Amino acid sequence: MYYIKILCMSGHSRWSKIQHKKGKADAQRGNLFTKLCKAITMAAKDGGGDAEMNFSLRLAIEKAKGGNVPKDNIERAIKRGTGELKDGEEIQEVLYEGYGPGGIAVLVETLSDNKNRTVSEVKNAFTKNGGSLGSLGSVQWQFERQGVVILGHAQVSISKDDLELALIDAGASDILEFDEHLEVRCPMDKFQSVVEALKTCGVGEPEDAGLKWVAKEEVGVDDGIAEKMEKLYDALDELDDVNEIYTNEK
Numbered sequence: 341m342y343y344i345k346i347l348c349m350s351g352h353s354r355w356s357k358i359q360h361k362k363g364k365a366d367a368q369r370g371n372l373f374t375k376l377c378k379a380i381t382m383a384a385k386d387g388g389g390d391a392e393m394n395f396s397l398r399l400a401i402e403k404a405k406g407g408n409v410p411k412d413n414i415e416r417a418i419k420r421g422t423g424e425l426k427d428g429e430e431i432q433e434v435l436y437e438g439y440g441p442g443g444i445a446v447l448v449e450t451l452s453d454n455k456n457r458t459v460s461e462v463k464n465a466f467t468k469n470g471g472s473l474g475s476l477g478s479v480q481w482q483f484e485r486q487g488v489v490i491l492g493h494a495q496v497s498i499s500k501d502d503l504e505l506a507l508i509d510a511g512a513s514d515i516l517e518f519d520e521h522l523e524v525r526c527p528m529d530k531f532q533s534v535v536e537a538l539k540t541c542g543v544g545e546p547e548d549a550g551l552k553w554v555a556k557e558e559v560g561v562d563d564g565i566a567e568k569m570e571k572l573y574d575a576l577d578e579l580d581d582v583n584e585i586y587t588n589e590k
Contacts, residue, residue: 371580376404377417378451379583381431384421395532399549406545429453433583436462437479440587441470441568442561445479447553447586448576458581465575470568482588483553486513487531489524489538490548496522498541510537521547525554555588 380400387394391401397418404414419425434455436448446466452458463473496503507515511530516523526534528551535549561569569589576582 372407373409373413374580375451375583376400376407376409377413378431380404380414380417381421382433382451384418385431386421389418389422389424395535396550399535402545403548434458435480437474437476438462438466439472439474439479440466440572440589442565444559444561444565444569445482445555445588446471446572447479447483448582449553449584449586450579450581451583452581458579461579461581462576465572465579469572469575471572480553482557483555483586485528485551486554487526487528487534488548488550488552488554489526489535489546491522491524491538491543491546493521495543495546497543503541506537506541507534510534552584553586555586557588558590559588560590 380397383394383397383400387396389397391398401414404417416425420427420431431451431453432455434450434452436450436459438446438448440446448462450458450462459473466473504515507524507526510526510533512524512526512534513530514523514525516525524534524538531549531551535546538546566589569587573585573587576585
């Protein structure tokens with residue numbers, strides 16, 4: 341029999357902390373709708389415009405609704421993805437690889453309608469903050485693509501044992517318990533079944549869910565490097581085309 345355990349992790353998840361900061365910054369800059377709609381467009385482009393048949397699109401729509409994106413905006417974003425609506429340049433997903441201060445590995449996921457502009461802005465953010473943009477494959481090998489679901493502790497009303505059993509059956513590989521949330525990880529091909537299992541358990545809509553880049557090994561850094569990395573994260577956060585940031589910093 342295959343077992344997983346809910347592992348208690350002190351402190352905060354680095355990836356989740358970056359996403360939380362970025363979400364707040366996006367909302368303050370007023371471009372949260374744009375980012376959420378870009379994600380819908382990409383999901384529709386990759387898997388079609390039927391949310392019942394396209395799980396990634398369904399998640400993107402649910403996240404957009406959670407961000408109070410109007411229905412009309414959602415429908416237009418879907419039509420852009422399927423090609424029914426052509427009112428601008430095609431949006432593409434581009435992954436950039438780089439090194440931060442101290443050699444920390446960083447992956448920057450972007451959704452862009454102008455790759456020349458995006459690569460210039462990302463490179464500038466790295467260069468100005470003690471890092472460097474790497475070549476294709478220089479960093480990505482240090483990460484693994486996994487399904488990740490973020491749940492607030494208050495969302496979980498069943499016992500940890502029952503939750504663990506349900507997630508084992510669905511195909512989860514790890515459950516990490518942080519101060520502020522639970523983080524469920526699974527192989528990509530088990531992602532949909534894990535999300536559906538959580539809903540069956542009465543957990544409801546997760547705080548975040550999707551296919552993410554997870555560091556195979558995390559690297560501890562001293563306070564000086566950590567402070568410099570924060571400045572790099574902030575610089576990348578400010579770029580409208582940046583969708584998500586991943587790092588192997590512990």
